[in-house]
Amino acid sequence: xxxxxxxxxxxxxxxxxxxxxxxxxxxxxxxxxxxxxxxxxxxxxxxxxxxxxxxxxxxxxxxxxxxxxxxxxxxxxxxxxxxxxxxxxxxxxxxxxxxxxxxxxxxxxxxxxxxxxxxxxxxxxxxxxxxxxxxxxxxxxxxxxxxxxxxxxxxxxxxxxxxxxxxxxxxxxxxxxxxxxxxxxxxxxxxxxxxxxxxxxxxxxxxxxxxxxxxxxxxxxxxxxxxxxxxxxxxxxxxxxxxxxxxxxxxxxxxxxxxxxxxxxxxxxxxxxxxxxxxxxxxxxxxxxxxxxxxxxxxxxxxxxxxxxxxxxxxxxxxxxxxxxxxxxxxxxxxxxxxxxxxxxxxxxxxxxxxxxxxxxxxxxxxxxxxxxxxxxxxxxxxxxxxxxxxxxxxxxxxxxxxxxxxxxxxxxxxxxxxxxxxxxxxxxxxxxxxxxxxxxxxxxxxxxxxxxxxxxxxxxxxxxxxxxxxxxxxxxx
Ligand SMILES: [Zn+2]
Numbered sequence: 398x399x400x401x402x403x404x405x406x407x408x409x410x411x412x413x414x415x416x417x418x419x420x421x422x423x424x425x426x427x428x429x430x431x432x433x434x435x436x437x438x439x440x441x442x443x444x445x446x447x448x449x450x451x452x453x454x455x456x457x458x459x460x461x462x463x464x465x466x467x468x469x470x471x472x473x474x475x476x477x478x479x480x481x482x483x484x485x486x487x488x489x490x491x492x493x494x495x496x497x498x499x500x501x502x503x504x505x506x507x508x509x510x511x512x513x514x515x516x517x518x519x520x521x522x523x524x525x526x527x528x529x530x531x532x533x534x535x536x537x538x539x540x541x542x543x544x545x546x547x548x549x550x551x552x553x554x555x556x557x558x559x560x561x562x563x564x565x566x567x568x569x570x571x572x573x574x575x576x577x578x579x580x581x582x583x584x585x586x587x588x589x590x591x592x593x594x595x596x597x598x599x600x601x602x603x604x605x606x607x608x609x610x611x612x613x614x615x616x617x618x619x620x621x622x623x624x625x626x627x628x629x630x631x632x633x634x635x636x637x638x639x640x641x642x643x644x645x646x647x648x649x650x651x652x653x654x655x656x657x658x659x660x661x662x663x664x665x666x667x668x669x670x671x672x673x674x675x676x677x678x679x680x681x682x683x684x685x686x687x688x689x690x691x692x693x694x695x696x697x698x699x700x701x702x703x704x705x706x707x708x709x710x711x712x713x714x715x716x717x718x719x720x721x722x723x724x725x726x727x728x729x730x731x732x733x734x735x736x737x738x739x740x741x742x743x744x745x746x747x748x749x750x751x752x753x754x755x756x757x758x759x760x761x762x763x764x765x766x767x768x769x770x771x772x773x774x775x776x777x778x779x780x781x782x783x784x785x786x787x788x789x790x791x792x793x794x795x796x797x798x799x800x801x802x803x804x805x806x807x808x809x810x811x812x813x814x815x816x817x818x819x820x821x822x823x824x825x826x827x828x829x830x831x832x833x834x835x836x837x838x839x840x841x842x843x844x845x846x847x848x849x850x851x852x853x854x855x856x857x858x859x860x861x862x863x864x865x866x867x868x869x870x871x872x873x874x875x
Pocket of ligand 1: 526527528562587
């Protein structure tokens with residue numbers, strides 16, 4: 398009965414009436430309560446201080462999963478064979494709305510919550526990308542949605558605990574394992590220096606380690622005995638730099654020589670170069686990669702060395718969905734920006750002054766009115782997820798202007814009540830989006846029509862990194 402009443406109200410043209418109704422619903426009441434603020438404030442600050450890096454987020458993932466379990470969610474641990482990945486589910490049947498959460502920290506970015514660059518633990522990890530909030534915001538949204546479902550509405554909400562976003566590609570492995578199959582829509586966000594929904598796609602990419610194996614010898618006494626692995630790396634790079642002219646213009650190719658030998662007087666037995674290949678389409682990335690492989694084989698042949706390679710990470714481009722984005726934007730307009738009190742304003746102003754920036758805090762309260770459609774040269778493992786169901790992303794303000802992500806300023810502000818306010822906003826926007834989608838089969842139908850128009854009906858996800866194991870050790874010791 399309640400579902401019918403809401404559905405009728407949602408169908409009414411009077412936007413004001415719809416707005417008032419949803420903003421008085423159970424999930425918003427829950428997320429607006431002072432005790433809810435205290436709960437999530439504690440949770441995000443706990444994860445901020447754990448600051449565990451990719452695939453080692455044991456305590457952080459457990460803290461979020463425990464909270465969801467305490468709110469009636471069923472937890473499936475260790476999905477995709479990853480100990481710190483989980484799926485929390487509440488409700489039953491269609492539609493299924495997914496919410497993505499992350500909780501990995503960045504090596505070397507430890508930071509307390511003071512107004513200067515000051516590590517909490519010298520040399521340790523820190524949440525300089527705001528993933529202490531990225532994980533807890535959707536968690537709050539999922540709990541709110543569960544409360545709405547508990548009133549008797551049909552549908553399912555799933556929280557996806559996704560590890561190792563920072564270079565570990567957790568979601569690529571979760572997508573490969575089928576974790577996101579069956580979702581009708583998926584909601585995603587990232588901390589940032591503003592509030593807005595975006596249709597920005599980003600680039601597909603692969604990260605590949607090419608390792609060459611030669612024969613060591615004394616570079617002065619008996620160089621003819623040796624075969625230089627570094628020669629192979631240099632020959633390979635030369636061919637790749639020639640190739641730049643003959644790949645599609647949108648492609649980006651960059652590399653570092655991660656091992657060029659130990660000393661000039663020893664012919665290097667081993668050398669390694671790490672490549673990123675990017676393009677707006679995953680199939681083009683894989684075409685360029687196949688050509689790069691030929692160049693690497695040629696370099697090995699010509700220098701009398703051998704070559705091995707490893708695709709460490711592979712991400713599809715993000716497939717955006719304007720239908721879900723519109724609903725998300727509608728929700729963001731209802732919630733608005735992040736409102737700072739005088740104490741929080743003074744704190745942020747001091748951080749800006751200490752950083753040498755002119756004080757301007759307008760970005761917290763302002764929010765984009767329309768869905769933006771920009772360009773990003775970056776890549777994200779969310780791209781893989783977006784291939785499986787209509788997905789929309791947004792950003793909510795967690796940081797002062799100029800700082801950007803992966804900065805001590807993001808880390809310090811994210812660990813305060815300002816971060817908590819932002820994550821509560823995320824929870825509200827996700828909740829409002831989920832409820833609107835659950836109430837409108839027509840909207841989901843339109844979202845899927847757009848998805849099929851882009852992907853076709855028989856799309857099969859082919860993981861760009863093949864069948865390799867997740868790089869579980871990539872942050873060990875950090
Ligand atoms: Zn991030």
